[in-house]
Amino acid sequence: MRAIEGFLLAAVIALLARRARSLSSSGAVAATAIGTLAVSAGWSWGALLIAYFVASSLISHLGRAVKEQRTASVVAKSGERDAVQVMANGAVFAAAAVVMVIHPGARWAALGAGALAASAADTWATEIGTLYGGEPRALLGWRRVPRGTSGGVSWIGTVAAIAGAVFIAAAAIVLGWSRSSAAAIIAGGVAGAFVDSLLGATIQCRRWCERCERETERDVHDCGVQTRPLRGVPWVNNDVVNLASGAAGALLAALLSR
Numbered sequence: 001m002r003a004i005e006g007f008l009l010a011a012v013i014a015l016l017a018r019r020a021r022s023l024s025s026s027g028a029v030a031a032t033a034i035g036t037l038a039v040s041a042g043w044s045w046g047a048l049l050i051a052y053f054v055a056s057s058l059i060s061h062l063g064r065a066v067k068e069q070r071t072a073s074v075v076a077k078s079g080e081r082d083a084v085q086v087m088a089n090g091a092v093f094a095a096a097a098v099v100m101v102i103h104p105g106a107r108w109a110a111l112g113a114g115a116l117a118a119s120a121a122d123t124w125a126t127e128i129g130t131l132y133g134g135e136p137r138a139l140l141g142w143r144r145v146p147r148g149t150s151g152g153v154s155w156i157g158t159v160a161a162i163a164g165a166v167f168i169a170a171a172a173i174v175l176g177w178s179r180s181s182a183a184a185i186i187a188g189g190v191a192g193a194f195v196d197s198l199l200g201a202t203i204q205c206r207r208w209c210e211r212c213e214r215e216t217e218r219d220v221h222d223c224g225v226q227t228r229p230l231r232g233v234p235w236v237n238n239d240v241v242n243l244a245s246g247a248a249g250a251l252l253a254a255l256l257s258r
Contacts, residue, residue: 006039006046007032013050022057026083034090041097044175045112049093051171052116056123063131070130071148076217076238088239089119092246107254109172110181110188114253115246117168117185118192122245124164125193129157139201150217150238151201165189184256192249199241205232 013035014028023031031053039046068078077085096112129136130147133154138145145152169185206215207227214221217238221227 002043003036003040007036009039009046010035013053017053017057020057020061021080022060023086024080024082027081027086030083030086031090034086034094037094037097037101041100041112044177045097045100045109047175048113048116048168048171048177049090052120052168055167056120059124059127062127067127067130071146073212073214073222074146074148074216074218076219084239085242088242089123089246090115091243092250093119096250106178106181107257109177110184110257111250111254113168113172113177113181113185114188114192115250117165117189117253118196118246118249119242120164120168121161121189121193121249122164122196122242124167125153125157125161128160129154133157139197146214149200149215150204150241151197151199153197161193162186162190165193178257181253181257184253187256188249188251188253191252192245195248196241196245199236199244200238203233204236204238204241205234206230 010032014023014031017023017031018025018028035046035049038049064079071078092115093112096108096115100108100112133156135144136147136149136152136154136157137143138149139151139153165186165188168189169182172185173179173182205217206229207217207219208214208230209216209221209223209225209227211223211225212221215230216227219227
């Protein structure tokens, strides 16, 4: 019964997010599935997911036109989140919810919250850093890079990452989750955001536009020219990096939780 109720609630929220252009049609379907699994694990799981989604969506909408203009030549995806993006950010949390249903335990709660904290930290860092952080610097080499470049960091983005992780930990405590795991959740979130930047700076695929003579993550640059591979692992895109960083944050939170 709770799974059915969770499905209905998740479907309504996903539909509202679709109308608000936070999710594409496929993204709404994926979000409904993850929301159903979350509520199946417990209403507090569903509430934590809602808190994460609402906060991240509001921050993503903040200055959206300005951010899209600044990152259009670099970022492969922007605007509405599709199913792949939703799963990249929510699959580890959903997996933790499934295990929680099968074999309840506090460590699975820390695993799920750590995954959300990592995703929130990365989202907050990217969105707030792009809008207010100025021109970022590459994590490796410390050279200035265009806004939206994976592996680029700024001090405002770093503060935002910590704030995102703290937000998830605080929401978990308010919802009755173990206070002793709060520090573990925060550590997992911040570590996950760092892993995201590190992978983005090292192995994430970079491409090159011959016309503009610029690096990008887009297959077709905003000038309309087909780009070519430059460096990094061809199949490692931003979605793969997000999945890996969420898993890293989740595992660290689970290991540190008591």
